[in-house]
Amino acid sequence: MSHHDARTREPGPASVFAALGDRTRLSLLTTLADGQARSIATLAADTEITRQAVTKHLHVLEKAGLVESSRVGRESRFAFRPEAIADARSYLDEVSAQWDAALSRLRALVER
Amino acid sequence: MTDRIEKTIELAAPMDRVWRALTDHTEFGEWFRVRLDGPFVPGETSRGHITYPGYEHVPWKAEIKAMEKPYYFAFTWHPYAVDPDVDYSGEPQTLVEFRLKETARGTRLTVTETGFDALPDHRRPDALRMNEGGWAEQMRNIEAHVAP
Numbered sequence: 001m002s003h004h005d006a007r008t009r010e011p012g013p014a015s016v017f018a019a020l021g022d023r024t025r026l027s028l029l030t031t032l033a034d035g036q037a038r039s040i041a042t043l044a045a046d047t048e049i050t051r052q053a054v055t056k057h058l059h060v061l062e063k064a065g066l067v068e069s070s071r072v073g074r075e076s077r078f079a080f081r082p083e084a085i086a087d088a089r090s091y092l093d094e095v096s097a098q099w100d101a102a103l104s105r106l107r108a109l110v111e112r
Numbered sequence: 113m114t115d116r117i118e119k120t121i122e123l124a125a126p127m128d129r130v131w132r133a134l135t136d137h138t139e140f141g142e143w144f145r146v147r148l149d150g151p152f153v154p155g156e157t158s159r160g161h162i163t164y165p166g167y168e169h170v171p172w173k174a175e176i177k178a179m180e181k182p183y184y185f186a187f188t189w190h191p192y193a194v195d196p197d198v199d200y201s202g203e204p205q206t207l208v209e210f211r212l213k214e215t216a217r218g219t220r221l222t223v224t225e226t227g228f229d230a231l232p233d234h235r236r237p238d239a240l241r242m243n244e245g246g247w248a249e250q251m252r253n254i255e256a257h258v259a260p
Contacts, residue, residue: 017228092228095191096117099223103121105143106221110125110133 013091016084019064024049025057029066029080037070037079117225123218130219131182134210146172154179158187177207185210191225 019025024047031046032038040058044051058078061067065084069076123130133139137148141160148160154176162170174189188205206227213220 014228092117095225096119099117099119099225102144103119103221103223105145106130106133107121107123109139109143110123110129 013088015064016066016088019060019066022057022060024053025061028054028057029061032067032078032080035080037072037077039072039075039077041075043078116228118222119224120220120222122215122220125218127182127212127214127219130212130221131185134185134212135179135181148172152176152179152187174208175205183212188227191228 020029027047028043031043040051040054043058044054047054058067058069062069062078065087066081067078068081069078071077133143135152137151137158140146140152141148141163145162145164146160147163148158150158152158156176158172158174158176160172162168162172172189174187177186177188179185186207186209188207191206206225209224209226211222211224213222
């Protein structure tokens, strides 16, 4: 399943959850959720925070796999990556399924 | 989407029986599929090995947070830490809580696992708190916005 492509190690779900746990990052993601890539300047213009802070938050999101950047001329554009959300969800589904299995074994133990 | 897992089951067994299955390390190991080195002690680290087929290489490690007989048992651990090549010690731990309640038929057991996003609830901005819809709700909105 884990095939080693040259880019980066698959970020863990923890980094996705941690990246989401911030109001500014969430609002950046909400803006980007329309699928349109935007520059840092455009994103900073939409919010009350500095370009520097926007850059910092975008890098956290990028490390977690929630956005990806591409270069257009001299500037970087950032776009939302919905796959990261889907991965985090399927991770939680897996943990949830493990609990279901464990609790049915618990039931078998205490009800026998 | 949620950063919290909650399960409630009704068990046809008295509370003290369920309590023992949860907190006796041998019984816990039987249904949780882990072989533990020793009994659970609040405030101490519990160690052992997963016995789930295919995951025998995985060590079990949890910090026992509370044992309030026969109502409440809690520990923290690294959920689903099954890759032996990954050092999970820097990753956030989740809190697993078992709550027991007596019912006419036996025991109602509620299990919650929280903290997947590594932020304690009190440190979260108000807009992100679970009980106000939280970021789970916002992520649903984001997903709804994304063109299929």
